[in-house]
Amino acid sequence: MDLPPASAPVRRRPPTNKAVLAAAEVFIRQYATENPDDGDLRRRLAEVTAEVESSGTYEHTPGELAFGARVAWRNAARCIGRLYWNNLIVRDLRHVTHSDDIASECFEHLRIATNAGRIRPVISVFAPDRPRRPAASLLSEQLVRYADDPRSATRTALARNLGWKGGETPFEVLPLLIQPGPGLGLTPEFYEAPEDTVLEVPLAHPSHPGFADLGLRWYAVPAVSDMSLEIGGVTYPAAPFSGWYMGTEIGSRNLADSDRYNLLPAVAELFDLDTRNERTLWRDRALVELNLAVLHSYDQAGVTIADHHTESRRFLAHVDRERRHGRPVPTDWSWIVPPLSGGATAVFHRYYDPEDPDLRPAFIHRPQGQCPQPGSTA
Ligand code: ARG
Numbered sequence: 001m002d003l004p005p006a007s008a009p010v011r012r013r014p015p016t017n018k019a020v021l022a023a024a025e026v027f028i029r030q031y032a033t034e035n036p037d038d039g040d041l042r043r044r045l046a047e048v049t050a051e052v053e054s055s056g057t058y059e060h061t062p063g064e065l066a067f068g069a070r071v072a073w074r075n076a077a078r079c080i081g082r083l084y085w086n087n088l089i090v091r092d093l094r095h096v097t098h099s100d101d102i103a104s105e106c107f108e109h110l111r112i113a114t115n116a117g118r119i120r121p122v123i124s125v126f127a128p129d130r131p132r133r134p135a136a137s138l139l140s141e142q143l144v145r146y147a148d149d150p151r152s153a154t155r156t157a158l159a160r161n162l163g164w165k166g167g168e169t170p171f172e173v174l175p176l177l178i179q180p181g182p183g184l185g186l187t188p189e190f191y192e193a194p195e196d197t198v199l200e201v202p203l204a205h206p207s208h209p210g211f212a213d214l215g216l217r218w219y220a221v222p223a224v225s226d227m228s229l230e231i232g233g234v235t236y237p238a239a240p241f242s243g244w245y246m247g248t249e250i251g252s253r254n255l256a257d258s259d260r261y262n263l264l265p266a267v268a269e270l271f272d273l274d275t276r277n278e279r280t281l282w283r284d285r286a287l288v289e290l291n292l293a294v295l296h297s298y299d300q301a302g303v304t305i306a307d308h309h310t311e312s313r314r315f316l317a318h319v320d321r322e323r324r325h326g327r328p329v330p331t332d333w334s335w336i337v338p339p340l341s342g343g344a345t346a347v348f349h350r351y352y353d354p355e356d357p358d359l360r361p362a363f364i365h366r367p368q369g370q371c372p373q374p375g376s377t378a
Helices: 017-034 041-055 062-074 082-087 099-117 150-161 209-214 247-254 264-270 282-301 308-324
Strands: 089-092 122-125 176-179 189-191 200-202 217-219 227-231 234-236 362-365
Touching (some): 062 089, 062 122, 062 227, 099 176, 200 282
Parallel strands (some): 089 122
Antiparallel strands (some): 227 362
């Protein structure tokens, strides 16, 4: 993360009324097409137009918000888990604007999503940006992240700069970092997650008793919080969303990548693999053992997790179903093919509809400048 200094306050250029109206019309029409029983299109278009002309923005109905959030998931070209897009639980928290309240609702999000291990997909949508009045946003990459994950180095430093005292031991959960909206001060706030909100799984291997001694663990709910939700010309900068994990995200990337926890050498040693020569495929064998441990441990703990073979088949079922509805499935092959045994999964052997960067509703990475650098907390 390269971030500009915090002293430059958050300034997103407000879109013109014309741009908002054009995006709104496309969305309101799409909503009407896919929800033909909900209201009168012509009347709704007139209402939205009048609202934008007088205020520069407009308010989604609860139905539009839920549909918009679900379609943003459906449009997410990098997500293999889209079969269940229409079951997303949408929490309408547009009235919540103060950082303290945003933090408590984020923690409530984790409780609802965790559901004692039977993970449910959830999004919490906080107040949208208004013209010249950007709303509060989350600086955390996910609601749960670990302080010693190299990927979190900048945020860990920021938390410490703000006065957080933790982060001395492995796998400590980072506090939630929130950038308040304008008028509430520009200094980010940090909030430690209450004990009961972060379910974690200690990792053990189904047949190697020594694996547990590595002291590894991971959390149950991946909740992405550094993207904005854009629906019909309205931007929701605080809209954390979560599903359940696919094992390879943890076993092949988070714990294995050399710029993350870099654990392949340690696993190879535990399994006594010959690491002197690439052609023993020790990396590949260590990857399989690590992934086995992840799936096994989540199963043992009663925490929902998908394996990449099953999730690949579900994704192709999703592609088929969308085709029957006459809708394209924009897809990024390089993200959909799992980072383990790619060619042994069904998603490898074909191409997909191209991505369209202008497609909305969508989750969009917030422009940098949203996250202050450690050291400059003004
Ligand atoms: N890949 C990210 C991680 O390992 C999580 C992204 C969202 N994943 C999901 N299964 N919903 O933390």
